[in-house]
Amino acid sequence: MNDTELDRLLETWEAPTPRPSLRHGLRARFPRAERLGFVRPLRWALAILVASVALVIGMAQAQSSYSQWDFGDLPVVSLLHRMFENFMEGREARRVEQVVAKIRQSDPKVYVDGQLVAPLEFGPAKSMDVEVPGEGLYSIVLYRFTRVRNAAGRPTGWVEAGRIHDSVIEFQAGGKMVRIECDRPIVGEDRPVFAMRRR
Amino acid sequence: MAKAPERLIREARRGKEEALLKLFDEHHLPLFRFAWRLTGSIADAEDIVQECFLALLRPDCGFDPARTAVRTYLFGAVRNQWLKRLRRRDQGMALEPVDRRTPEAEAVRGEAAGAVAAAIAELPGTQREVLLLAHYEQLSLAEIAEVTQLEIAAVKSRLQRARATLRESLAAYAPQTERII
Numbered sequence: 076m077n078d079t080e081l082d083r084l085l086e087t088w089e090a091p092t093p094r095p096s097l098r099h100g101l102r103a104r105f106p107r108a109e110r111l112g113f114v115r116p117l118r119w120a121l122a123i124l125v126a127s128v129a130l131v132i133g134m135a136q137a138q139s140s141y142s143q144w145d146f147g148d149l150p151v152v153s154l155l156h157r158m159f160e161n162f163m164e165g166r167e168a169r170r171v172e173q174v175v176a177k178i179r180q181s182d183p184k185v186y187v188d189g190q191l192v193a194p195l196e197f198g199p200a201k202s203m204d205v206e207v208p209g210e211g212l213y214s215i216v217l218y219r220f221t222r223v224r225n226a227a228g229r230p231t232g233w234v235e236a237g238r239i240h241d242s243v244i245e246f247q248a249g250g251k252m253v254r255i256e257c258d259r260p261i262v263g264e265d266r267p268v269f270a271m272r273r274r
Numbered sequence: 275m276a277k278a279p280e281r282l283i284r285e286a287r288r289g290k291e292e293a294l295l296k297l298f299d300e301h302h303l304p305l306f307r308f309a310w311r312l313t314g315s316i317a318d319a320e321d322i323v324q325e326c327f328l329a330l331l332r333p334d335c336g337f338d339p340a341r342t343a344v345r346t347y348l349f350g351a352v353r354n355q356w357l358k359r360l361r362r363r364d365q366g367m368a369l370e371p372v373d374r375r376t377p378e379a380e381a382v383r384g385e386a387a388g389a390v391a392a393a394i395a396e397l398p399g400t401q402r403e404v405l406l407l408a409h410y411e412q413l414s415l416a417e418i419a420e421v422t423q424l425e426i427a428a429v430k431s432r433l434q435r436a437r438a439t440l441r442e443s444l445a446a447y448a449p450q451t452e453r454i455i
Contacts, residue, residue: 076441076448084447085409085440088390090307097306097320101298104328105291 127152131159164220168201171218174239174261175201181242181257188251195255204273210249212273221269236270246270279344280337287331298327301345304411305352311394311406312356322359326351342420349413350421353403386447393443400424401436408433 076084131152175197183195187207196204202214221233237246237253239262244255246268285293302323309319326348329335337347394402403422407413415433419426 076445078437080448081437081441081444082409084386084444085390087384087387088311088394089387090310090410091316093302093306093320093323094316097302097323098295098298100320101324101327102291102295104324105294106289106331 124155127155128159131156167219171201171216174217174266175203177259177261178203178244178255178257181259181261183244183255183257186254186256187248189254205248205253205255207248207251207253210251210272213246213248213253213270214273215244215246215268215270217266217268219267223269232271233269234271235267237268238265239268240265244268248272278339280339283330283337283344287333294327294331297330297344301348302327304345305348308349308406308411309352309356311391311410312352312403313359314391314395318359322352322355325355343417346413346417346420349407349411349417350423353421389444389447390440393440396443397436397439401432401439404429404432405436405440 178195179197185192185195185205187205190208192208193206196206198204198214200216201218202216205213205215207213215236216233217239221235222231223233223235225231236248237244239245241262242257242260244253244257244261246253248270249272279297282293282297286297305323305326306319309322310316313319313322329351330337337344342350394405397405400422404418404424407418407421408415413421415426415429418424418429418433422429424432
């Protein structure tokens with residue numbers, strides 16, 4: 076028997092055609108979409124929420140001071156913005172608390188134009204006070220969202236005067252440079268230092 | 275424009291029955307034939323084919339469109355389902371025995387067809403699968419290798435052995451002319 080003859084012989088064994096029950100059975104066993112009916116709107120709501128939060132975060136990154144935004148025309152976005160703002164501020168407050176606690180434990184030494192001066196004083200609301208000879212008493216804070224202007228647009232007295240990096244805080248107090256050196260690293264990334272002259 | 279199988283599967287997983295039925299309509303016939311020739315039972319073949327399509331909906335389904343065509347994957351799934359049933363039967367679990375001489379099967383066979391079915395049933399496991407896929411479903415050697423998880427050379431040799439065995443066992447059904455010669 077050659078190949079062609081064998082092939083012809085094999086062809087005599089025909090398969091039956093499937094019954095309609097094959098398709099019906101599959102449909103009957105298909106997991107119904109109804110059970111997703113409740114989940115689907117929730118998914119959409121979640122997607123909209125995520126997109127809105129992403130929008131707010133994107134704008135936060137694009138703006139140097141997101142507190143100046145005006146979302147009055149979009150109530151939902153405005154609400155999300157406020158929630159996001161509160162969240163970020165709360166997180167920043169906790170972070171500052173940790174940083175100040177670290178500074179407190181790191182034997183900080185204060186130098187004004189290279190000269191060792193009176194030690195740092197720790198004030199309320201995580202502020203720190205430095206007596207700058209010839210310039211007066213300066214308070215400093217490390218809170219990123221310190222408002223330099225009030226709602227009316229007037230200066231609050233706080234100005235971004237320097238930076239904290241690694242174990243060193245440096246800021247400008249009038250005409251003098253203040254340098255606070257800690258005995259261990261305090262922050263992993265640079266942060267702004269806001270200063271205000273008290274007297 | 276026809277949707278890609280992976281897209282249909284994605285839609286079906288999201289609950290779109292039409293997407294699964296579209297896939298089913300495209301692929302079920304050869305799968306059913308293959309399953310029927312393996313099991314000898316229409317009911318079992320239907321059950322296996324349904325199970326294969328439903329398995330595509332499960333999150334743990336191993337189908338990767340980047341690695342394999344859906345058709346090849348489904349043939350592999352039919353084969354795995356059949357092997358699973360064989361194992362269950364071997365373990366003595368309830369499963370209807372494969373009877374190649376059921377009335378429904380006999381109805382579609384003539385004498386020669388019955389002999390072919392019996393001869394193929396006598397082939398060792400992978401030889402039978404390779405022959406069914408190559409001869410009846412026209413799969414390429416590479417596709418059969420993927421379905422049976424064999425090397426292409428092994429597929430080729432099993433196909434040759436299967437055909438040689440069938441030539442011997444079906445010699446009585448060879449055309450008269452050959453027997454005269």
